[in-house]
Amino acid sequence: MEIRKDYYTGLKPVLYTIVFEVKKQKKKFYVFVGITILIAFLVGYVLMSIPNNLLPDTQLDFFINGLGFILYLTLFAACLFFSGIICSEYSKKTGFIVFPKINKYKLILGKYFGNLTLVVAIITIYYLLLALLGFYYYGGPINTLLFSSYAIAILYVIALSSFVTFFSSFMRSVVVTIIVTFLILFIGFNIADGIVLLVLGDKFEPLYSLSYLGTLITGILHSPFPDPRYVEFTLGGGDGAFGGREFTIGQWITPSIGMGITLLLIYIIGFFLLAAILFKRRQL
Amino acid sequence: MSEVVLKFEKLTKKFGNFTAVNGINLEVHRGETIGLVGPNGAGKTTTIKMIAKILRPNSGRILIRTDQSDLEDLQKVSRTTNQIGFLIDIPAFYNMTAYQLLRYFANLHNYPKDQIDKRINELLELFKLTEWKHEKVKNFSKGMTQKLGIIQALIHNPEIIILDEPQTGLDPLARVEIRRYIRELQSLGKTVFVASHMLYEISEVCDKIALINYGSIIGFDTVENLAHILKTSELNCVLLEPLKPSELESLLKKLTEKLHPYLDHDLDPKISMIPIKYFPEQQGLKIFYDGQNKSKGEILKILIKEFENDFTVISFTQPKTSQLERVYTEMVKNNKLNNGVVRKNGN
Numbered sequence: 269m270e271i272r273k274d275y276y277t278g279l280k281p282v283l284y285t286i287v288f289e290v291k292k293q294k295k296k297f298y299v300f301v302g303i304t305i306l307i308a309f310l311v312g313y314v315l316m317s318i319p320n321n322l323l324p325d326t327q328l329d330f331f332i333n334g335l336g337f338i339l340y341l342t343l344f345a346a347c348l349f350f351s352g353i354i355c356s357e358y359s360k361k362t363g364f365i366v367f368p369k370i371n372k373y374k375l376i377l378g379k380y381f382g383n384l385t386l387v388v389a390i391i392t393i394y395y396l397l398l399a400l401l402g403f404y405y406y407g408g409p410i411n412t413l414l415f416s417s418y419a420i421a422i423l424y425v426i427a428l429s430s431f432v433t434f435f436s437s438f439m440r441s442v443v444v445t446i447i448v449t450f451l452i453l454f455i456g457f458n459i460a461d462g463i464v465l466l467v468l469g470d471k472f473e474p475l476y477s478l479s480y481l482g483t484l485i486t487g488i489l490h491s492p493f494p495d496p497r498y499v500e501f502t503l504g505g506g507d508g509a510f511g512g513r514e515f516t517i518g519q520w521i522t523p524s525i526g527m528g529i530t531l532l533l534i535y536i537i538g539f540f541l542l543a544a545i546l547f548k549r550r551q552l
Numbered sequence: 553m554s555e556v557v558l559k560f561e562k563l564t565k566k567f568g569n570f571t572a573v574n575g576i577n578l579e580v581h582r583g584e585t586i587g588l589v590g591p592n593g594a595g596k597t598t599t600i601k602m603i604a605k606i607l608r609p610n611s612g613r614i615l616i617r618t619d620q621s622d623l624e625d626l627q628k629v630s631r632t633t634n635q636i637g638f639l640i641d642i643p644a645f646y647n648m649t650a651y652q653l654l655r656y657f658a659n660l661h662n663y664p665k666d667q668i669d670k671r672i673n674e675l676l677e678l679f680k681l682t683e684w685k686h687e688k689v690k691n692f693s694k695g696m697t698q699k700l701g702i703i704q705a706l707i708h709n710p711e712i713i714i715l716d717e718p719q720t721g722l723d724p725l726a727r728v729e730i731r732r733y734i735r736e737l738q739s740l741g742k743t744v745f746v747a748s749h750m751l752y753e754i755s756e757v758c759d760k761i762a763l764i765n766y767g768s769i770i771g772f773d774t775v776e777n778l779a780h781i782l783k784t785s786e787l788n789c790v791l792l793e794p795l796k797p798s799e800l801e802s803l804l805k806k807l808t809e810k811l812h813p814y815l816d817h818d819l820d821p822k823i824s825m826i827p828i829k830y831f832p833e834q835q836g837l838k839i840f841y842d843g844q845n846k847s848k849g850e851i852l853k854i855l856i857k858e859f860e861n862d863f864t865v866i867s868f869t870q871p872k873t874s875q876l877e878r879v880y881t882e883m884v885k886n887n888k889l890n891n892g893v894v895r896k897n898g899n
C-alpha cells in the first residue's frame with residue numbers, strides 16, 4: 269500500500285503536466301480539428317458529389333479512398349504538435365523555470381502524453397467522420413476492418429510523434445525541427461525506399477522506413493490481405509511510349525500485419541527512450 | 553551559528569576552454585541572506601544554474617542539506633525541488649495565464665491543494681499583479697514578467713530561495729518592495745541567496761556578500777568587513793556655512809595635521825590624492841579615514857572641539873553606497889592586478 273501511494277505521488281507531476289500541456293495546446297488543437305473536418309468533408313463528400321467522380325462500389329473502397337490523406341494528416345499533426353516539445357524549452361528558455369520544478373523524465377512523459385492525447389483525438393475525429401460518411405452512403409454495418417486500420421493509424425501517428433520528439437531533443441529551434449522532420453518523413457524515406465527498391469527489389473523489404481510502415485493503414489483494408497506483398501508491373505512494350513522496350517517496376521504494397529505492428533512499437537519506444545535520455549543530458 | 557544548508561566545494565564550470573566558474577568554495581548557513589555580487593559575465597547565473605542542476609559542474613560539487621539529514625551531494629539527491637525556489641536569469645513563461653502557470657507550478661511542487669488559490673492570491677496581491685491574474689503572460693510588461701518570475705520562485709514557500717538579479721526591469725518602488733520582501737523572508741527564517749551586479753541594491757538586506765569576478769570568489773564577508781579589508785573608508789561632513797576660499801588652504805592643512813593619526817595614508821590615487829577634500833557646492837568635507845570605528849569617534853571629537861571657531865558640523869555620515877561601490881570596484885580591480893584572491897587583513 270505504501271509503495272502504491274509512493275508511485276502515485278511520483279506520477280502526479282506527470283498527470284499535472286499532461287493536463288497542463290493539453291490546455292497549452294488547445295488553440296492549435298482547435299485549428300487542427302477544423303482542418304481535419306474540412307479535409308474529411310472535401311474527400312468524403314464534395315469529391316463524391318462531383319458527377320463524374322463516381323462513388324466507389326464498396327464501403328471498403330470508399331474507406332481506402334478516404335484514407336488517401338491520412339498519411340499527410342498524421343505527418344502534419346506529429347510535426348506540429350511534437351516539434352517544440354523539447355527544443356522550445358531551450359530556445360525559449362522556459363526550461364529555467366520548469367526544470368527546477370520537475371524531474372526531466374516526468375516532464376517529457378507528461379508533455380509527450382499530453383500532445384499524444386490531442387493527436388490521437390484528431391485521428392479519431394477523422395476516422396469517425398469517415399465512418400459516418402461510409403454509413404451515410406452505404407448503410408450499416410461499418411466494415412470492421414476500419415477499426416483495424418484505425419488502430420494501425422494510431423500506432424503510426426505515435427511512432428511519428430516519437431520520431432519527431434527524438435529530433436526535438438537535440439535540435440536548436442522549433443522551426444528547423446519542423447522542417448527537418450517533415451523533409452525526412454515526407455521525402456527522405458521515400459527517396460531511400462526508391463533507391464533500395466531499385467537496387468534490391470524484392471530481396472529487401474524496406475521495413476526501416478516509417479513511410480512504408482504507414483502503408484499498412486490502408487493495406488490492412490484490402491480484403492483479402494495482399495499476397496504476395498511484392499508486385500511487379502510491366503510498362504511499355506509494343507509500339508508504346510518507351511520505344512518498344514519493356515520496363516518492370518516492382519513495389520512493396522504493405523508490410524505484414526505482425527511485422528508492421530512490431531516495428532511501429534519499436535519505433536515508438538526506441539525513439540522516445542532516445543529522446544528522453546538526450547533530454548536528460550542536455551544542458552541549458 | 554546555524555547549520556550549513558548549502559555548500560560549494562571547488563565548484564568549477566567550463567565552456568570549452570573558457571572557465572566561467574573557477575573553483576568556488578562557499579558555505580551558506582540556515583537563515584542567512586547571502587548576496588552573490590559581481591560584474592556582468594562574472595559567473596553568477598552559471599553558479600545558480602548548477603545549483604538548479606540545469607548545468608553540470610566540470611569538477612567540484614554542491615552539497616545540500618535535505619530536510620533534517622546530513623549534507624548530501626546535490627547530484628545524488630533527487631528530492632530537492634520542494635525545498636528550493638529558483639529565479640534564474642530573465643524568466644520566460646509558456647504563454648498561459650498567470651493563474652494557470654502558478655497553479656501548475658504549485659501542483660508540481662506538491663503544494664497542498666486546498667491552499668494553492670490562497671497562496672497565489674497572496675503573492676499576486678503582494679506584487680500588485682492581482683488584476684493580471686487571468687491575463688496571458690504574452691501581454692505582460694517586462695517588469696510584470698519579472699515579478700511573476702519572483703512569484704514562481706516563492707509559490708511553494710520553499711526553505712531556500714535563490715534569486716538571480718530579482719530587481720532587473722523593476723521600477724524603483726518595486727525594487728524597494730523586493731528588498732522589503734527579502735527582509736520578510738529573513739524574519740521567517742528562510743535562507744536567501746541573491747545574485748546581483750548592483751551591490752548597493754542588495755547590500756542592505758544581505759548578511760554577507762560574496763564578491764565574484766572572472767568566476768572566482770574574491771571576497772566573502774559582511775559588508776562592513778569587506779570594506780575593512782580594503783581599509784579605505786570615507787566620511788562626509790556637511791558644514792553649516794561654506795568655507796571662505798581665502799582660508800581654505802590653511803584650514804585643510806590644519807585639518808590634515810590634527811586628524812593625521814586617523815587618516816588613510818596609502819590612498820589609491822585614483823580615488824583621491826589627498827585624504828581630506830572640500831566640496832564647495834555641497835558645503836562639505838570628505839575625509840578618507842583608516843576605517844576603524846575608534847578613529848571615527850576621534851575625528852568627530854576633533855572636528856567639533858578643535859575647529860569650533862572655523863566651522864560647524866551639521867551632519868557627519870558614512871555613505872554606504874559609494875563606500876560599497878568602491879569596495880566592489882576595488883576588489884574587481886585588485887583581482888585583475890593580482891589575478892587572485894584579495895588577501896584578508898591586507899593591512
Ligand SMILES: Nc1ncnc2c1ncn2[C@@H]1O[C@H](COP(=O)(O)OP(=O)(O)OP(=O)(O)O)[C@@H](O)[C@H]1O
Nearest residue numbers: 552567572590591592593594595596597598599749
Ligand atoms: N552556455 C554557455 N556557453 C558558453 N559560454 C557561456 C555559456 N553560459 C555562460 N557563458 C559565459 O560564462 C560567463 C559567465 O556567465 P554568467 O551568465 O554566469 O554571468 P553573470 O555573472 O550571470 O552575468 P550577468 O550579470 O550579465 O548576468 C560569461 O562570460 C558567459 O559568456
Ligand SMILES: [Mg+2]
Nearest residue numbers: 596597641716
Ligand atoms: Mg546573470
